Amino acid sequence: MSTSSASAEVSMDAIVSLCKRRGFIFQSSEIYGGINGFFDYGPLGVELKKNIRDCWWNDMVRRRDDVVGLESSIIMHPKVWEASGHVAGFTDPLIDCKVSKQRYRADQLFFAAVVVNGETIGYVSALENERTTEELQEKAEALKRKKAVQGQLAAVQPRDMTEAKPEEIALVPSPATGEPGSLTPPRAFNMMFETFVGPMRDSSAVAYLRPETAQGMFADYKNVVDSTRVKLPFGIAQTGKSFRNEITPRNFIFRSREFEQMEMEYFIHPDADWLKCHEEWLAWCQNWLKSIGLPADHLSLHEHPKEKLAFYSRRTVDIMFKYPFGVQELWGIAARSDYDLQQHQKCSGVPQVYFDEATKQKVVPHVIEPAVGVDRILLAVLCAGYAEEEIKDDKGNVEKRVVLRLSPRIAPVKVAVLPLLKNKEALVGRAKELYKKLQRRYAVSYDDGGAIGKRYRRQDEAGTPWCVTIDFDTIEKDGTFTLRERDSMQQKRISEAELFALLEEQVY
């Protein structure tokens, strides 16, 4: 038996299909036609996702002395989101030009009526810049000439499109085409999901589903400082669902409207070397991704250019992953300065300080934030691990093998226990005994259906790193069984003790 190398290009269709076929990921509410941007994790998917989350939690929280955990509520006081800037930042009204397909922020697109002899003869528009008014005036004069209207042209009165009346919008020319009639009314693209707390649906009851978990850590910063014995620098970490009303969810689970984040806010002294700290966390995150099996050659870095940094950020570097649909952001490591704590201090009136014993001064810490999406990591390990191989059997027949090369750390099933023959009670009995014993510590699977080769292939598609097969030698001779390795398809005989030692070493 020999194998050829895996096909270079992995198609998303193949991965989506495998996910459904084997029970990793389903489209949400499929029996009702599906709902755009929402997904369900099936039996294998939920194990994989939980393993990713647990690995992160163990490495980020339990195995570190300087990071503590938190689970904050999904719905928080609406003022949290005013303080964070999300209420203002997520509600820009946008205008589309139906002809040019351009999209404009309504508050950045200006228009003015062209008035000659007190009569409106048309409208002009211009994008916001240093000389918007002059530009509008020039366009107004041009329009007057074009329409060959005689008389006194009034000075233009620029207004932005948020103030435009519906009948005016129809007459304002698109900046792209110069022709009226193609602009849509300003539409609020509110990225936050709104809901109502309590049974009364009035405006005072409006609340939001969190668009990030970070604010929970900031809002509870003081509680953590006061209830634990943390000293700067320290981190607060949490995993949990976040919600964003994305305009266009796309690329399977990559951009969805309900997703799960793993974020950690690392609080440092304002005088500390934040750049160095930022670099350290960047390295930590890269190493962690490798530890769960992502190949280094699929990872790259993207430094956000200074002019494009979010208002709270001093520096942001994204760890990018090469997905089949392109190189995309996986993990953002942002230096958030003291923006968030300062905002909450200001808006709540509660000091968000830390008492520095060394200098006897109260300081507001700065923050380094590594923020990653569980779903994006999960998709990355699926894309990196998926392979279709050409297998040649002993007779020279070529057949296809689909295999998911998942790290043992995160594989949904660690070991499959297989009796070589289903109709031999002794084999089945021993296999079930081992299965039960493994089950106490590991996610394992038992399979006695069909031929042995078929069962191996079934486990390959599930990403199970090892299969053990109980045969007559196991029960009649030395008790060893066959260990079959997923990636190499190599087999060797090992004892039960050796199996547990292997798992102890590889699954952590």
Place this chain on the structure above:
RNA sequence: GCGGUCGUAGUUUAGUGGUAAAACCUCUGCCUUCCAAGCAGGUGUCCCGGGUUCGAUUCCCGGCGACCGCACCA
């Protein structure tokens, strides 16, 4: 949100104005001493809602969903 393409078993695909097919998967039984073997049997499909028609999975309209571009992604 716009434009294009598309929507048939779990998956991948045939096909039709007269209610539909194959392969693989899955399930049951037999067999089987290590890589999707064989034999027998079973479950299961035309995205949803209107319209045209004697009759719609097929044609038309609307919706929903998917993919690809554009735009968006504090």
